[in-house]
Amino acid sequence: DAKTTQPPSMDCAEGRAANLPCNHSTISGNEYVYWYRQIHSQGPQYIIHGLKNNETNEMASLIITEDRKSSTLILPHATLRDTAVYYCIVRANAGGTSYGKLTFGQGTILTVHP
């Protein structure tokens, strides 16, 4: 699986958009970009994933560059409850006989302040 690089920490004001970057310059054609987050002392929670098109769901938007070497997770209106560690993970499709193994790096600590 491709390695990802994320900033160790970021701050965001409550109500503003939080833009979390991720570099994955060695990503291959069949690898998806996944985002999870982990609130302190809880299990990680799935946020969103994508292959090459931008994706949006009720939690966030995922913007993937055309060359797929980087992506940005956008939380459009951050709240205090969005304070967490955000993990960007790149992995091949888990369908069929593949295992859903994910390699979690150290992630980005996002702190949303009033």
Added chain:
Amino acid sequence: DGGITQSPKYLFRKEGQNVTLSCEQNLNHDAMYWYRQDPGQGLRLIYYSQIVNDFQKGDIAEGYSVSREKKESFPLTVTSAQKNPTAFYLCASSIVTDVTGELFFGEGSRLTVL
């Protein structure tokens, strides 16, 4: 409600003792996983299982053992051979044939060796 239940939430053990962490899921998921998390670090895969009576070593299996006698259950034993067992342990599950590869996590078990 469907989900993953880990128990106990907190566990203390003396050096040299084995301890078993429970993980039960009622999501009818095929695959189950155990991860270890140390303070300020990402998650590292210990063991995973795609099907009953089959499991595979992850990246840090030494000092751990698992069993998968039922689809719903994937207990982890931390043996006395594990040199530094104090950590936060997370169990997860997924649908093997699901193309999203989303992992569903439990709330974790925090093990402290005294």
